Amino acid sequence: MKFFIDTADIKEIRDLAETGLVDGVTTNPSLVAKSGRNFIDVVKEICAIVPGPVSAEVTATDHAQMLREGRKLAKLASNVCVKVPLTPDGLKTCKALRGDGTQVNVTLCFSAAQALLAAKAGASFISPFVGRLDDIGTDGMGLIADIVQIYDAYPAIETEVLVASVRHPIHVIAAAKMGADVATLPPTVLRQMFNHPLTDKGLAAFLADWAKTGQSIL
Numbered sequence: 001m002k003f004f005i006d007t008a009d010i011k012e013i014r015d016l017a018e019t020g021l022v023d024g025v026t027t028n029p030s031l032v033a034k035s036g037r038n039f040i041d042v043v044k045e046i047c048a049i050v051p052g053p054v055s056a057e058v059t060a061t062d063h064a065q066m067l068r069e070g071r072k073l074a075k076l077a078s079n080v081c082v083k084v085p086l087t088p089d090g091l092k093t094c095k096a097l098r099g100d101g102t103q104v105n106v107t108l109c110f111s112a113a114q115a116l117l118a119a120k121a122g123a124s125f126i127s128p129f130v131g132r133l134d135d136i137g138t139d140g141m142g143l144i145a146d147i148v149q150i151y152d153a154y155p156a157i158e159t160e161v162l163v164a165s166v167r168h169p170i171h172v173i174a175a176a177k178m179g180a181d182v183a184t185l186p187p188t189v190l191r192q193m194f195n196h197p198l199t200d201k202g203l204a205a206f207l208a209d210w211a212k213t214g215q216s217i218l
Helices: 011-019 029-036 038-051 063-074 088-100 112-120 132-137 140-151 169-178 186-192 199-214
Strands: 002-006 024-026 054-057 082-085 102-108 126-130 160-163 182-185
Touching: 002 011, 002 186, 011 038, 011 186, 024 088, 029 038, 038 054, 054 102, 054 126, 063 082, 082 088, 088 102, 088 112, 088 132, 102 112, 112 126, 132 140, 132 160, 132 169, 140 160, 140 169, 160 169, 169 182, 169 186, 182 186
Parallel strands: 002 024, 002 182, 024 054, 054 082, 082 102, 102 126, 126 160, 160 182
Antiparallel strands: none
């Protein structure tokens, strides 16, 4: 499974990229707004840090304007992945951008039917929002299972399942078991995945035993 980071925080991206665990980044207008910086500048900077796909979202809702915005974003860097909403105009834009050779992330997916439409439009990634479905009492991970099953039934489908709106490590593990291709994680969730009390306890014991020897490696 590939890990994308869901943030526009440059400091977080740099730090996590150094671990070698980051395969890409997803952003959206809300995340960039929190940074207080110019959207185009932020996208360019992220693309220079992370070699993998960097999702940059259009803000228009009609096909013609979405396409103009998408083509402008695609010119910012070779690893820009244009993000479009799962609407009729969004899928028209997806098809056109894919014809240009641009990667496209179709976002705001909440049903298997929508995911099938995105795959038919040639989406590079489909982003089902599991956390938001859980919030309304629907089984978000059940949707991931359905999409993976449908896509696996058709070898011609190349769209990758990008699990979004991830709230905790359990979402990540469940998605990995199902065979989802990518999870996009808030930095806090990725950091939580390092944690286990037995790791902390074991390390403390090792360090205590080493201190008793009075030795130093350096």
